[in-house]
Each structure stands twice: as structure tokens, then as C-alpha cells.
Amino acid sequence: MIDKINDLKAQAKEKLSNATHSMDIENIRVEFLGKKGKIIEILKDLKNVEASKRKEVATLANNLKNQLEEAIENKKEEIKNKEYEKKINSAKKIDLTVPSNLNIGSLHPITIVQKELEEIFESMGFTVEDGNEVETEYNNFEAVNVPKHHPARDMQDTFWLENGQLLKTQTSAAQNKIMLKYGTPLKAIFPGRCFRNEELDASHENTFFQMEGMMIDKDVSIANLIYFMKTLLSQIFKKDVEVRLRPGYFPFVEPGFELDIKCLYCGGEGCKVCKHGGWIELCPCGMIHPNVLKMGGINPEEYSGFAFGLGLSRLAMMKYGINDLRVLNSCDLRSLKQMDIK
Amino acid sequence: MYISINWIKDFVDLDGIDIKNLIYKFTMSTAEVEGIIEYGKNTYGVVVGKILSVEDVENSKKLHRLVVDIGDKKVNCICGAPNVKVGIKVAFAKAGSMVNGFEIKSTLIAGNPSDGMCLSEKELGISEDHTGIMILDDDTPLGIDIKQIIPIDDVIYEVDNKSLTNRPDLWGHYGIAREIAAITGRKLKPLEVEDLSCYDNLKKLDINIESSENCYRYSALTIDNVTKKVSSYKMKTRLTYCGLRPISLLVDMTNYIMLELGQPMHAFDKNFIKQINVKTLKEDTMFKTLDDTERKLDAGTLMIYNENTPVAIAGVMGGQNTQITDNTTSLFLESANFEPVIVRKTASKLGLRTDASARYEKTLDPELTKIAVERFVKILKEEDSNIEVSSRFSDLYVKKYDTIFIDITRDYINKKIGVDFSLDRIVKILESLEFKVTVKDNEMLTIEVPTFRATKDVSGKADIIEEISRIHGYDNIVPQTNFWKISPVREEEAHSLEYSSKKLLAEKFGLSEIHSYVWYDTKLNNELGIEVEDNLKIVNGLNKLDSTLRAKMGPTMLYAIYKNIKNYDDFGIFEIGRTFEYKVKNENCKEYKVLAIAKTSTKKTDEELLIELKSMLDSIVKINKNIDLEYVENTTLNDNFIHPVNSFVLKYDNVELGYITVVNPKIRDNINPKSSIVLAELRIDLLSNIENKPITYKEISKYQTVDFDFSIIVDENVKYLDIQNVINNSDLKYLQDYKLVDIYENKEKLNDKKNVTIRFTIGSYDKTLTKEEIDEEREKIISNLDKNGMKING
Structure with missing residues (x-):
């Protein structure tokens, strides 16, 4: 065994x-x-x-x-x-150099820039509002201190409609409605499509985007406006920017300013971008005109505030290095598909 | 507007001030400067010469051989001017000199040596006159530099007119000089004028203002014995540099005073004026203006009449019938103030924006009319000492503006600017701008606004804030934070819905966002065969054809598909845009916010694409609102790009939210016959008003469920919804869920039937079902389907 x-x-x-x-x-x-x-x-x-x-x-x-x-x-x-x-x-060696099929579309550059700005403003306590594209003459002009036959109407070529309305020439057309809606204190931005009756070329479009903002509170001063704009623009450009104010005439503000930023490309030395001036004209702004406050139901003795306009189309062009404004409305996917989503 | 620094220097001492720096400060404190031109920089070596001899050049009809004495020597010159004469004094550009950047060299002309040239006014750049060479006064010293007698050297800067829209006082050099005095802290010299009171014994002119609401003031004076015809070189040069063409002494004089004081003036030939009346036209009238143009004037246009004949369009332009001519030796000088709106309306209606109308529409100070006449006489006497004033200063002052007083405290000023100004500093700045300031207790200031700022520019405290801060310099204000309450805000639902939809379409479905125009394109409509209904129209569009605002986004989406289809076979686009509804004439239109999506493919069928598009819409409403859309067969929309059979109206809770359609092949074939195209519009504004459907958690059954598939054979035109209705109405006790697995269609095998496979999930929340209970449920489904002609396969 x-x-x-x-x-x-x-x-x-x-x-x-x-x-x-x-x-x-x-x-x-x-x-x-x-x-x-x-x-x-x-x-x-x-x-x-x-x-x-x-x-x-x-x-x-x-x-x-x-x-x-x-x-x-x-x-x-x-x-x-x-x-x-x-x-x-014995496994097959996979070729990863083959491109992926992303099937990711694209957002319009205006949407992307607008979202970026809205996030900055929301973090600063601003409400985002929305205006109409067809407006009444009252909202577009009278309510922002441009009465009929005011020479300032020549500053903008308006598309008039057969019923007496118009295609809004400026986002300011929403100011009055927003003041009446929210009262004080007020912090709001209102982006939107604007229209001007102009021949198209690389720097002129009849349809473009602006973003306007208003801030109204007690004792808001010019020094506050400068501080705010400097902070805001530093956020937008993601670096410390130097700003300067020059007098500018816009009927809905008093005093009105043109705000320039020191050229971000040459630091003020002078280059092609700033046309050798060292400064780039960026946004009109100013202390809201007492008449505009009054029409918006706000007592100008008690409250003051500032308003500013940002050219969304212009900022989008700056962000992506687009040198022809017409690209934005071209609907041409060869251009638009180059944009990303964020 | 062009500003001459020489002219400014008449009123402010600029010694020791750097001009470029001054212009920079002007930009920073007053208005935007668009450019600077330095005149005379490229002109040197031009001297006063005397023509000693004139000989014809052989074989030339025009050329003359001159000998010119230029002081230190005599030189040869070949000259083609018709007005050469022995003994005249000329502006002579020597060999080696420079005339407006053009180098003058010794040369041979028609074989003759020429060592320089005699200049015309145009060549020297001081006027447009090129009829002959300049003939200088006999007493001009020989050989001196021309710049000693003609102010060729000047710095001119251009101010952006738009930035002066609210500053009627800055439309003349004296007003600009006042600003510069304030900016530099120097004194503004008083304006030198003629005292007109010495003519008070002369006869009064007959003036009547019938239309007193349109004419605030009309001042006039007559002057006789004007002997000179041309203006001085100084006047010509200044006018030319400031953009106006010198014409004749009297015309130049009115322009000169306008450029100096901002007050437009008009000179009539005195012989034609008996009695002035300012009134509006009773009926449409043809009128020839002094630019030799016959114009149709509407009834209601404000005119200046001589007795009963219109002689000028008030504030815009004079008439040919009374204008100054070469023979005029006496003039009737008008210096008036008209209501701005009527001037502006007339000028824009006629398309005749003159220097005068541009100023009147800014609301000029009526006080200016008298000052302008006083200044006119003073300057005219300098030009032509022989003139005689032949009337007293005649003046109808209908509307005088109230004096404006503004009360403000130092504290208010400092709060609104954010700078701690001393009272002294505030007063100094205001006084430099000719505001009168009275200080009371508690640092309360009462400010009297000067008349030239009081017509509409300065009216309240905000304006005072502006004056102080801009003269102080915005650059000198230190940025300051404020104690605002900063609380982040939540994004509004409506707003986040838009961005979320856009992001979903781009990220998940691979579509690209576009921006289209809000009006239809007539040319593309014709090319694609798209017919659109009449809608609200633009009345002054650049292209008259493309004036209809869109009522639907569909056409503008199809334009974009058409534009891209030559570059891409398969692609999708979307946009959130506005559409406009205009039903009642002359009422305000309604505006809607719409999400439009279009997709095209050469590989996929209409059906596949339409279902893909549906899944996009479903995703948007599901993700944002947790709702399901209804797709109801379209019976209402008949736009010709919409497919009459394969189009559906989107509904939720009986509200129409838009439509989804295969693009009508008639239109599709014009875009690309090989492509399928689908299109949808969703009213994003209505969607945002819909409340989120809440999610209530349903517990998962603890007991086992049973799944089984039924393959159901139905007629091909039976809809999935029909089957759903049968199932939902079958009163099933234990049916927990069911879903579509597959739809099989095959013409050859199934003829006009199709095979729909559905997976049923049966179970109870209370117990494990017995085989009998399950079978009973199965039988119920089968028999109910059967009753409705839906057979189970196998």
C-alpha cells in the first residue's frame, strides 16, 4: 500500500x-x-x-x-x-494618435465674454437684467435725458420703425425700467444687442453688443467710481490695470467720462494697439444725471450713482484677437467653431 | 472744430507754456482732441521780393522771365502767373527754401535759369486763391521773412464736435480761451469791442419779430462805405487754418466773428433791406440760397423777410436775392438768436447743416448777439478804416433766460467728488470759469451761472460738481472704496436657463451658436424661395429691401445653414434671439425671446434628424424644468419653409411653446437637395415662466420585479402614443414601468405593419408577486392590446 x-x-x-x-x-x-x-x-x-x-x-x-x-x-x-x-x-497595440471624435460645438464669443463678466458682477452683488431690442423712443432717448430734437441724437444713427418705435441704439434704453423695477440701492448690469444705422466695415456693425451697469446708493462719489472701475477692469483683464478719466459727453450722465486704460500690450510706452498713445479708450461712464434718476423715481438729493458701458463686441474681439467686427455676425462656422465653450 | 493757438493767444498769455502739454490738459479737462496740425513747420526761406523786370519767354504764351530783388541780391525767376508786373512786391521762395514741405531748387525752365518762385496764396497755404501770385502792400519791407507779416506759423488742434454738444460756449475761440485760462490758471483778457452807444443818435432799423416763440433776439446794425474787398492775410490765414474758405472781406468778417465768439452772423447788402420781419412761411415756397441752389421750403419754416419777401432761412443760410456782391459797399448786419429746435429741424429737413445751424442748435446765449456786433465793428475798422456805422444798434430782445443760481455746500461737493477741497479752492475754480460765487454761513455757496453757460448746459448741482472736478483734474482724484453692502446675488432663473440651454446644445449635441440679424434678407429669401409675411418695418434702413423685422427665427436660421453648407455636410446651429409680432398698426410691437435650432446632414434621414432635434428639446426642458413636451401635429403654421406633414407644435400644459419641423423640400432643394434639414423654435421666455416640476423620491420596491418584452404588431401609421394610451388605460395593478425598446419596420417582410417592442416591469411594493398574479397582469396587457387591433408577436 x-x-x-x-x-x-x-x-x-x-x-x-x-x-x-x-x-x-x-x-x-x-x-x-x-x-x-x-x-x-x-x-x-x-x-x-x-x-x-x-x-x-x-x-x-x-x-x-x-x-x-x-x-x-x-x-x-x-x-x-x-x-x-x-x-x-498578443494584444493589438492601440493607436492613440488617432484624433478623438469630440463632437463638441461652440458658444458665440459674445456669450463667452458676457458670461465671464456676469460672473464677476454677480460676485460683486450685481443683478443681471435683460432689455428689449425694440424700444420706445421714450426709453431709448427721453428717459435718458435726450429729449426730442436734442443734438445728441445725431451721435447715434437710429433705425426707426414704422410704428414710431426703434431698434435700441444703446443698452441705456433699459435704465429707466430697471430703476423703476428695483428702486434703491441698485446694482444691476444689463447686456444686450444694440443697433445703429451704419454702413458695415471692419470696425462698424449695425448690430453689436453692449453691457451697461448702474450702481446707485447714498453718497456715491467720483472717487468711488474710479475705484470701482479700476477693480472691475483688473478683474476683467486678470491683472492690475491703470485707468484715467477724461471728460466725455453722454446726456444721461453728469459729469460724463471717457475711461481709458493704460495699454496692456506696451504698458503705456506706445504701440500699434494703442495707436502710440499709451492709453486705450475703453468705456464711457459717469455719474448718473439727476434728471435720469428723477425719471426713474429716485430722489437725486438723497441718492447718487454711476453708470458705465462696456463694449461686449469689442471685448470679445480683444479676447480672441479678432480684427474684423463683421466676423461676429457672419454666421460663418469656419470662424465661430474656433471658439470654445467656457 | 479747429482751434488756432495764435487766436487763443489774443486772449490768454501762453508764454512759457508747452503747447502740446496744454492740449493734453485740454483733453483731460474739457473735450476730446482729435488731432494736432503744426502749420508753417515745413515752410521757410520765403521772403518779400520786388519784381524789377518782366520779359516774355520765347515760344511761350504764359511764361515770363523775371528779375526779382530779394533784398540781399537779385535773382532770376521764370513765372507763369498772369498778374506779374514790374514794381509789385511778392512772396518769393528762394532756391533752397521749403514751401509746405515742397523744396524749391534752382532749375531750368524752358531753357531759362530760375532761382526760386513767386507764390500764390494757395501755394503758401493761407487760402484757396490760385488765380495769380500774391501781391503784397507796397510798403512791405524788402527781403524780410514772410512769416514776419503773415502768421503762417500756428498750431491748430481739432476738437471732437460731439464732445462739445452740450457746450454752446465752446463753439468759438473766446470760449475755448476761457477754458484754457481756467486750466492754466492764467487770466482771460477782456474782449476788445467797439462802444456802440456813440451811434445812438443814428436812425433805428425797422425790425419786427412776428414769430416770437422762434426768435429770441434780433440785433442789427448797418455800415456804409466799405472800400476794401479782401481781408487781411491774418484773417485769411486764420479762416483757412480753421477750415473756412476766405471769400470777401464782409463774408470773411461774419465767419471770423462766428469762429471767434460762436455767434453766427449774416451780412445782407443794405440796399436790399428796408424792413426786417422774422416769421414762418405760410405755404411751401421755392427759395434760392446764396450757394446758388433752389430749395423747396415747407410751410412753417422760420424765415427772415424784407418787407414781404423772404431773404434768409433763419439760422441756416441767407438768400441769393440779398447777398453781398463785389459791388456791395454797405451792409445790413444781422446778429440774431433763434430757437434751437426749429433751426435743427429745418437744417436736417433740407440736408443743409451749416456752421451757423450747428451752433444755433446747441442753444446759444442771446447775450452774444450784441457782443458780436460790437466786436464786428471793432475788427472791421482794423481791416478797413474807412467804414462808417450808419445806424444805431437796433435790438429786439424777446426772450431773456432767467439767471440761474445754484445753492450748494462744500460738504456736498466733497462727498460727491470724494476729495476734500478747501472753500478757497472751490471758489477759485468756479471764478476762473466766470461763475459768481457768494459764500454764506456753514460754507453754503450761492453760485450765479454766467449767461453763456445758462442756456441749458449748467442748471444744477451735478453740473457744479463736474466743473470743479474736471478743472481740478480727474487724474488728481484718489480712488476710494465705499462702505457698500456687497452681497452676491443668485442668478435669475430666466437668465440661467438661457446659458444652460446654450451650453447643453454646444457640449452635448455639438452645435455651434450663431448671431444672425433681426431682419429678413430679401435677396436670400428670393434665392431660397422663402416667403415671409409682412411685419414691422424699419423706415430708414440703409438697404430699403431688408427692412422687415423677423416674425420667426426660421428664415434667419436657414440663411445661416445656406451660408455654411458649402463648407460642411453635417452640422447644427442655434441662437437665442428675438422675434417681433406686429398685429395692430401703429401700436407697439410684441417682442419674444426664442431659441432656434437647425440641423442638417447628408447622411441622416429626415426622420433621424427630427428625432435627434426632438431629443435636444426634450433634454432642455427636462434638465431645466423637469417636464416633458407634447408634440402635437401642426395644423396652424403654414410658413412655406415648414413641412406640411412633418411638422409639430410644441406644447406644455396647453401653452404653445414653438414648433419643430422638417424643412419643406421645396426650400431644402434650394439650399442643398442632398441634405436633410430640420428646424425648431422654442419660446425660451415662456419656458422660463413654467414652474419646475418637483421631484418626489419614490422608494425602490423591496420585492422582486419581473421584466418581460412584448413585440407588438401594429399598422405602420399607429403612433407610439396610441399604444401608450392603450397601456395606460388597461387598469394594471402591478405595472411599475414600461419603455420602448425598438421599432422595426420592413416593407418586404411586414408590408404595411411595424413591430414595436416594449419592455414591461411588473412588481409590487408590498409583496413578491405569485406566478398567477404575474400571468394575470400579462394577460390583461395582451387582451387590451388585442381589443385595439394590436397583436402580440409570438
Whole structure:
């Protein structure tokens, strides 16, 4: 019996070493350790072994069973690893230089710049408002201190409509409505499409975007306006900008300013961008005219405030280096698809 | 407007002041300067010469050989001017000199040596006169530099007219000089004028203002014995440099005073004027203005009449019938103040914006009319000492502006500017601008506004704030924060809906945002065969054809598809824009905010594209509002780009939100017959008003559910909605959910039927269902479908 066990041991060892596939291992397991396996048979047959040798045989057989189980596990693992190795080594090398199919569209540059600005303003407590594109003469002109036949109407060529309304020439057309809607204190911006009856060229469009802002509170001073504009523009351009105010005439503010920023490209030395002046004219602003406040239901004795206009089209052009205003309304995807989404 | 520094120097001492720096300060304190021209910089070596001899040049009809004495020597000169004469004094550009950048060299002309040239006024740049060479006064010293007698050297700067819109006082040099005096802290010299009271014994002119609401003041004077015809070189040069053409002494005089004081004047030939009346035209009239143009004037136009004959369009231009001619020796001088709006209306109606009308429409100070006459006489006497004033100063002053007083405290000023000014500094600045200031207790100032600022420019405290801060210099104001409450605001729902929709379309569906125009394009409509309904029109558009505002976004989206289709086969675009509804004539139009989406492909079918477009709309409403849209067959929209069969109206809660359509093949074929095109419009403004459908959490059943698929055979024209209706009305106790798995259509195998596979999920929240309960539910579905002619396959 002992010989038989030793013989089984040799047999199993040889079979195991010849095995190359997980199926072979399974067969070996069944042959020796299965319900009717050769080693199991021996263990079942112990009662027929003479009593004096029974213990020795049992020990030998049990040892063999344990050794074999372990060897089978090891061999299994070894074969599995080999099989994976083979699988991995034979895998197709993937070409990642093939371009991705993104199918990502694009937002209009105005939308992108507008969103950026809105986020800055919202963080400063401004409400975002929305105006109409067709406006009444009252809202576009009278309510912002430009009565009929005022020479300032020549400053903007207006598209008049057959019913006496007009295509709004300036975002200021929303000032009156916003003041009446919110009262004081007021912090609001109102972006929108504006229209001027002009021939198109690289720097003139009949349809363009502005963003206007108003801030009204008690004792708002010119010094506050300068501080605010400087802070705001530094946020917009993501660096500290130097600003200066010059007198500018806009009927809805008094005093009115043209705000220039020190050229961001040359730092004021003079270059092509600033036409060698060192400064870039960026946005009209001013202290809101008392008449405008009055018409908006706000007492100018108690409250004062400032308003400012930002040329969204212009800022979008600056951001992307677009040198022809007409690109923005071209609907040409060859241009527009170059824009991103954020 | 052009400003001459020489002219300014008549009124302010600018010694020791850097002119460029001064102009910069003017920009920073008063108005925008558009450019600076330095005249005379490129002219030198021009001297006074005397023509000693004139000989004809052989074989030339025009050329003469001159010998010119230029003081230190005599030189030869070949000259083609018709007015050369022995003995006259001329402006002579020597060899080696420079005339407005043009170098003069010794040369041979028609074989004759020529060492310089005699100049015309045009060549010297002081007028447009090029009829002959300049003939200088006999007493002009020989050989001196021409710049000693003609003020050729000058710095002219151009002020942006727009930035002077609210400053009637700055439309003349004297007003500008006042600003410069304030900016530099120097004294403004008083204007030298003729005292007219010495003529008070002369006869009064007959003036009547019938239209007193349109003419605030009419001042006049007559002057006889004008002997000179041409103006001095100084006057000519100044006019030319400031952009006006010298014409004759009297015309130049009115222009000169206008450029100096901002007060337009008109000189009539005195012989034609008996009695002046200012009134409006009773009926449409033809009238010839002094620019030799016959103009049709509307009834109501404000005119100057001589007795019953119109002689000038008030504030705009004089008539030819009474104008100054070469023979005029006596004039009737008008210096008037007209109501700005009527002048502006007349000028724009006639398309005749003159220097006079541009000034009147700014609301001039009526006090100016008298000063202008006084100054006119003073300057005219300098030009022509022989003149005789032949009437007393005659003046009808109908409307005098009230004197404006503004009360303001130092504290208020400092609060509004954000600078701590001393009372002294405030008073000094205001007085430099000729405001009269009285200081009372508690630092209360009462400020009297000078008449030339009081017509409409300065009226309240804000204006005083402006005067003080701009003269102080905005650059000198230190930026200051304020104690505003800053609380971040939440973005409004309506606003975030727009951005979220745009982002979704771009990111998830790969579309590109465009911006189109808000009006229809007639040319493209014709090219594509798009017919649009009449809508609100622009009345003064640059292109008369393209004047109809859009009632739908569809056409403008199709233009954009058309523009891009030559570059791309498969693409989609979107825009949030406005549409306009104009139903009732002359009433305000309604404006809507609309999201429009268009998609085209050469690979996908109309059906595939339309379903893709539907999924975009569904995503937008689901993500933003958690709602589902209804797609109702279109029976109302009949625009010719909309597909009569495959178009649907978008609805939610019985409100129409827009439409979705395959583009009508008639239009599609004009864009590209190989492409499928689909289009949708969604009223984003209405959508934003819809309330978010709340999400209530439903617990997941603890008990097992059973899924099974039914393949249902139906007629091909049965809609999924029809099947849904049957299922929903089957009174199923345990149906938890069902969804569409597939629709199979195959003409050959199924004829006019189609195979719709739906997966049902059956289960209970209270127990595990028995086989019998499940089977009962299955049978109920089958029998209900069967009742409606929908058979289960297999």
C-alpha cells in the first residue's frame, strides 16, 4: 500500500509537470482528488488496511493529498499567469494618435465674454437684467435725458420703425425700467444687442453688443467710481490695470467720462494697439444725471450713482484677437467653431 | 472744430507754456482732441521780393522771365502767373527754401535759369486763391521773412464736435480761451469791442419779430462805405487754418466773428433791406440760397423777410436775392438768436447743416448777439478804416433766460467728488470759469451761472460738481472704496436657463451658436424661395429691401445653414434671439425671446434628424424644468419653409411653446437637395415662466420585479402614443414601468405593419408577486392590446 502511495505521488508529480493548460490541471485534480480520485479511494479504503500499518498509511495518504492540493493550486496560478501573459503580449497595440471624435460645438464669443463678466458682477452683488431690442423712443432717448430734437441724437444713427418705435441704439434704453423695477440701492448690469444705422466695415456693425451697469446708493462719489472701475477692469483683464478719466459727453450722465486704460500690450510706452498713445479708450461712464434718476423715481438729493458701458463686441474681439467686427455676425462656422465653450 | 493757438493767444498769455502739454490738459479737462496740425513747420526761406523786370519767354504764351530783388541780391525767376508786373512786391521762395514741405531748387525752365518762385496764396497755404501770385502792400519791407507779416506759423488742434454738444460756449475761440485760462490758471483778457452807444443818435432799423416763440433776439446794425474787398492775410490765414474758405472781406468778417465768439452772423447788402420781419412761411415756397441752389421750403419754416419777401432761412443760410456782391459797399448786419429746435429741424429737413445751424442748435446765449456786433465793428475798422456805422444798434430782445443760481455746500461737493477741497479752492475754480460765487454761513455757496453757460448746459448741482472736478483734474482724484453692502446675488432663473440651454446644445449635441440679424434678407429669401409675411418695418434702413423685422427665427436660421453648407455636410446651429409680432398698426410691437435650432446632414434621414432635434428639446426642458413636451401635429403654421406633414407644435400644459419641423423640400432643394434639414423654435421666455416640476423620491420596491418584452404588431401609421394610451388605460395593478425598446419596420417582410417592442416591469411594493398574479397582469396587457387591433408577436 505504501508503495502504491509512492507510486501515485510519482504519477501525479509527472502529470503536473507536463500540464500546460488549466483544463489539464482540472483533469489531474479529478483523477487524484475527485470523489472517485485515486488518493481519495485509498483514504476510503483505509479500513481494509491492516491495523498496525493503518496509521502510517493514513498519514502518508493525507500528506500526499495535501501536497497535491497545494501543488495543483500553484500550478494553476502559474498557468493562469502564463495565459494572461500570452494574452497581454498578443494584444493589438492601440493607436492613440488617432484624433478623438469630440463632437463638441461652440458658444458665440459674445456669450463667452458676457458670461465671464456676469460672473464677476454677480460676485460683486450685481443683478443681471435683460432689455428689449425694440424700444420706445421714450426709453431709448427721453428717459435718458435726450429729449426730442436734442443734438445728441445725431451721435447715434437710429433705425426707426414704422410704428414710431426703434431698434435700441444703446443698452441705456433699459435704465429707466430697471430703476423703476428695483428702486434703491441698485446694482444691476444689463447686456444686450444694440443697433445703429451704419454702413458695415471692419470696425462698424449695425448690430453689436453692449453691457451697461448702474450702481446707485447714498453718497456715491467720483472717487468711488474710479475705484470701482479700476477693480472691475483688473478683474476683467486678470491683472492690475491703470485707468484715467477724461471728460466725455453722454446726456444721461453728469459729469460724463471717457475711461481709458493704460495699454496692456506696451504698458503705456506706445504701440500699434494703442495707436502710440499709451492709453486705450475703453468705456464711457459717469455719474448718473439727476434728471435720469428723477425719471426713474429716485430722489437725486438723497441718492447718487454711476453708470458705465462696456463694449461686449469689442471685448470679445480683444479676447480672441479678432480684427474684423463683421466676423461676429457672419454666421460663418469656419470662424465661430474656433471658439470654445467656457 | 479747429482751434488756432495764435487766436487763443489774443486772449490768454501762453508764454512759457508747452503747447502740446496744454492740449493734453485740454483733453483731460474739457473735450476730446482729435488731432494736432503744426502749420508753417515745413515752410521757410520765403521772403518779400520786388519784381524789377518782366520779359516774355520765347515760344511761350504764359511764361515770363523775371528779375526779382530779394533784398540781399537779385535773382532770376521764370513765372507763369498772369498778374506779374514790374514794381509789385511778392512772396518769393528762394532756391533752397521749403514751401509746405515742397523744396524749391534752382532749375531750368524752358531753357531759362530760375532761382526760386513767386507764390500764390494757395501755394503758401493761407487760402484757396490760385488765380495769380500774391501781391503784397507796397510798403512791405524788402527781403524780410514772410512769416514776419503773415502768421503762417500756428498750431491748430481739432476738437471732437460731439464732445462739445452740450457746450454752446465752446463753439468759438473766446470760449475755448476761457477754458484754457481756467486750466492754466492764467487770466482771460477782456474782449476788445467797439462802444456802440456813440451811434445812438443814428436812425433805428425797422425790425419786427412776428414769430416770437422762434426768435429770441434780433440785433442789427448797418455800415456804409466799405472800400476794401479782401481781408487781411491774418484773417485769411486764420479762416483757412480753421477750415473756412476766405471769400470777401464782409463774408470773411461774419465767419471770423462766428469762429471767434460762436455767434453766427449774416451780412445782407443794405440796399436790399428796408424792413426786417422774422416769421414762418405760410405755404411751401421755392427759395434760392446764396450757394446758388433752389430749395423747396415747407410751410412753417422760420424765415427772415424784407418787407414781404423772404431773404434768409433763419439760422441756416441767407438768400441769393440779398447777398453781398463785389459791388456791395454797405451792409445790413444781422446778429440774431433763434430757437434751437426749429433751426435743427429745418437744417436736417433740407440736408443743409451749416456752421451757423450747428451752433444755433446747441442753444446759444442771446447775450452774444450784441457782443458780436460790437466786436464786428471793432475788427472791421482794423481791416478797413474807412467804414462808417450808419445806424444805431437796433435790438429786439424777446426772450431773456432767467439767471440761474445754484445753492450748494462744500460738504456736498466733497462727498460727491470724494476729495476734500478747501472753500478757497472751490471758489477759485468756479471764478476762473466766470461763475459768481457768494459764500454764506456753514460754507453754503450761492453760485450765479454766467449767461453763456445758462442756456441749458449748467442748471444744477451735478453740473457744479463736474466743473470743479474736471478743472481740478480727474487724474488728481484718489480712488476710494465705499462702505457698500456687497452681497452676491443668485442668478435669475430666466437668465440661467438661457446659458444652460446654450451650453447643453454646444457640449452635448455639438452645435455651434450663431448671431444672425433681426431682419429678413430679401435677396436670400428670393434665392431660397422663402416667403415671409409682412411685419414691422424699419423706415430708414440703409438697404430699403431688408427692412422687415423677423416674425420667426426660421428664415434667419436657414440663411445661416445656406451660408455654411458649402463648407460642411453635417452640422447644427442655434441662437437665442428675438422675434417681433406686429398685429395692430401703429401700436407697439410684441417682442419674444426664442431659441432656434437647425440641423442638417447628408447622411441622416429626415426622420433621424427630427428625432435627434426632438431629443435636444426634450433634454432642455427636462434638465431645466423637469417636464416633458407634447408634440402635437401642426395644423396652424403654414410658413412655406415648414413641412406640411412633418411638422409639430410644441406644447406644455396647453401653452404653445414653438414648433419643430422638417424643412419643406421645396426650400431644402434650394439650399442643398442632398441634405436633410430640420428646424425648431422654442419660446425660451415662456419656458422660463413654467414652474419646475418637483421631484418626489419614490422608494425602490423591496420585492422582486419581473421584466418581460412584448413585440407588438401594429399598422405602420399607429403612433407610439396610441399604444401608450392603450397601456395606460388597461387598469394594471402591478405595472411599475414600461419603455420602448425598438421599432422595426420592413416593407418586404411586414408590408404595411411595424413591430414595436416594449419592455414591461411588473412588481409590487408590498409583496413578491405569485406566478398567477404575474400571468394575470400579462394577460390583461395582451387582451387590451388585442381589443385595439394590436397583436402580440409570438
